[in-house]
Amino acid sequence: MDLSNAPSIPFSEAGRLSALLDLEILDTPAERDFDELTRLAATALGVASSAISLIDKDRQWFKARHGIPFTETPRDVAFCNSAVASRDLLVVPDATLDERFSSNPLVSQEGGIRFYAGAPLIATSGHCLGALCVFDPVAREGLTEAQRAMLMDLARLATDLIECRRLRNMGEIAARVVDAxxxxxxxxxxxxxxxxxxxxxxxxxxxxxxxxxxxxxxxxxxxxxxxxxxxxxxxxxxxxxxxxxxxxxxxxxxxxxxxxxxxxxxxxxxxxxxxxxxxxxxxxxITARKAVEREREHTQSFLDTVVTNLPAMLFVKDTQTRQYLMVNQAGEDAIGRPASEIIGHTDRELFPRNGADYERRDSETIASGSAKVFESEFIRDDGQSVHFRTIRKVIDGPDRPGQYLLGISEDVTATRLAEAEVLRLAHYDSLTGLLNRTSFTDGLYGLVRKGEPFAMLSIDLDRFKAINDQFGHPVGDVVLSQVADRLSEAVPQEGWVARIGGDEFIVFLTGAQLRERADELASSILNSLADPFPTDRVVAHVGASIGIVLMPQDGSTTEQLRENVDLALYRAKRMGKGKACFFNPEMDADAQDRRKLETELREAVERDEIDLAYQPIFSARTGQITSAEALARWTHPDRGPIRPDIFISVAEECGLIDRLGEQLLRRACCAAQSWPDHVRVAVNLSPLQFHSGRLIETVRRAIDSSGIRANRLQLEVTEGLVIQDVDRTFQQLEELRALGIQVLIDDFGVGYSSLSCFQRFPFDKVKIDKSFVDEIATSRTAKAIVQAVVGLGSALGMGVVAEGIETEEQMRLLIEGGCTHLQGYLLSKPVSAHVFQQMLARPHNFGIKATRAA
The missing domain is CATH 3.30.450.20 (PAS domain)
Known part of the structure; x- marks a missing residue:
């Protein structure tokens, strides 16, 4: 395509986007000609990737791509956006050295773009649609003149393909219209x-x-x-x-x-x-129309009398042909069509969707011989819905008795809309438009009463509270509406969806093969909800957990089914986010056991039987004990030792965590008061302790009652805590710091927080999660993460504690890497308060200095 004579038009983004839309190519399936062109461009120029990039309003979309795993990017990171703006060949030898692109995420990521070249796609209208681009993760000198000419030629060929495709489609459409x-x-x-x-x-x-x-x-x-x-x-x-x-x-x-x-x-x-x-x-x-016109002339005098000053819709039909003979002005306004398009046609011809039903009502009226009243919803051509209350009556005409069917229609739309709104508010969720909790309950009772087999999926959103806390309820509402849309799309016709709580949804599925279909539907829903949720402010990431029950296998009453689906959902959450779980009888046994364990834990807390073990933390420089982490221990008289992750989670679920946390904090402070003055005690805090509003007062009482100096108490918070109710959390951390207490961030690297949390609050120490320590000797990634955390800690003046050390090699690498403190079974397991007191009485370094010397 020769564009030497193409019009040179002033830049107009609106005009450019309009030209691009007119080509009807955006979001179309892959086509061989375009794909072969991108492969040719990549091969001819010796690069890893190439694409035909079309620049839409907010995105860059690839009609064809080679060596690119994704189909589109935001427009603001698209190199081709610059080629569109310049309307000329754009060559970037090394993007990392180009101030326009060096901070672009497509450049800064691992394996990102180094070399780029893009030739504009100029349409015959003069508008630039996008670019034919090539790029590579390796920088290069640029392009030779021959290569530049080749890339421009290939861009012109791509533009030809785009415009010829539009012409070809238009021809096909025209041919089909003419045939039809x-x-x-x-x-x-x-x-x-x-x-x-x-x-x-x-x-x-x-x-x-x-x-x-x-x-x-x-x-x-x-x-x-x-x-x-x-x-x-x-x-x-x-x-x-x-x-x-x-x-x-x-x-x-x-x-x-x-x-x-x-x-x-x-x-x-x-x-x-x-x-x-x-x-x-x-x-x-026009044979039929001519016949109707002749008939209309015969009845004109009659119609003039009927329609004079009548404010309601009035129509007259022939009782034999069922064709409209007259529609007054009010009828034209109500239907949304002129009388010329109505007269001479039947309801079946005019209204294919509902015409047969209208004719049935006409037949009932003709057969009865008396006036009949009907009410129906009518959809106008412009999509507007109108409710009519129509009186039909057969009247005699000049040619024969019962020649005409007279109809008078009253518009009752406003009344019906008001009634429908009352009904909707009673049965549908106002935010999402889904069925509400009342409708869910009625539907569940109805299915159980009929004994109809069904699958019930209970869907609970993951991380939704964090979205509300961080970005506000308006963003949360947008996410909920999008969740509802995705669920409605995923659920087949044999099912229905309800919103029964803030972020809780229920899906019912009926029909055959319920287990297999419910499993497939759950996978589809999880995949759909794992995709990002774009809003005006942020792109949110949610995900979900799903519990599933089958009727009647998992229960024959509504109470059993609701209880069992909750158990399945609970198990799905414990399995990790983004999981689906079917109910099985073992879950019921587990639930009963857990309820019993909750009762026994209440008794143990009431008797103050939860003890502490202390795991020493050593200085990497001196090898001496500098502090100990207080770890909760519960030895049940019948069950034996209960794992902390089990009874702590039970305490959080049943509301015992505040009281248990207060007991353990007081016990740890009292024990540490008898230690040497330089040895501190670290106590873990549950996120729920921050929600109660009593944490600051609890800590202050523990310090006062034990007599320990506040700076000898260290409180450990998990990384995940800092994204929950952010402002309130950091406010409480500041109040704890004001008391003189040290604050540590635990399990760093495995949560969802960002480095911005260190801007909000100066932590005293950061603890590297055991998962990185386990792999430091075998994984370059783990070693790099440890080095990064150590560097961060050094720059911010934070101590760095490596926990979970089990081998000499791990300890050597962590010391050489710069960790300031060490903790793990290699050095010491958690011990009783008495044993820890004895360890403090005999100075030793547990081989740490020897390791450093080696």
């Missing part, structure tokens, strides 16, 4: 020989396509009118006689059986000149 139209479409060459004859022409003139093609157009003209018709056709072919072009002219047509009938004909030229070209005609059979 009810009007005859006939084309003839300059000599009058028929060269095109559509299916409607076959039907109207009674001649097959094979019979018509190649014959003179005179065959559709009555002999008495042949001379006048030929002159009209010749003027149309030559371009003269505007009265014969564009509009419709009433004529007489001739069928194959020699019968004449009224037609409307409109002519247009085709082709650009001799010997190519001729005329085309659109021809309509």
């Amino acid at each position: 139209t009810s009007d005859a479409v006939v084309a003839a060459d300059r000599k009058g020989t028929v060269v095109y004859w559509n299916p409607a022409a076959e039907r109207i003139f009674g001649r097959s396509r094979e019979d018509a093609l190649g014959r003179h157009v005179d065959m559709i003209i009555p002999a008495r009118l042949a001379k006048d018709y030929r002159e009209m056709f010749e003027r149309a072919t030559a371009g003269g006689g505007r009265g014969d072009l564009g509009g419709f002219v009433e004529m007489a047509g001739l069928r194959a059986d020699s019968s004449e009938f009224p037609i409307e004909i409109s002519l247009a030229r085709w082709g650009s000149g001799s010997p190519v070209g001729g005329f085309a005609a659109i021809i309509r059979d």
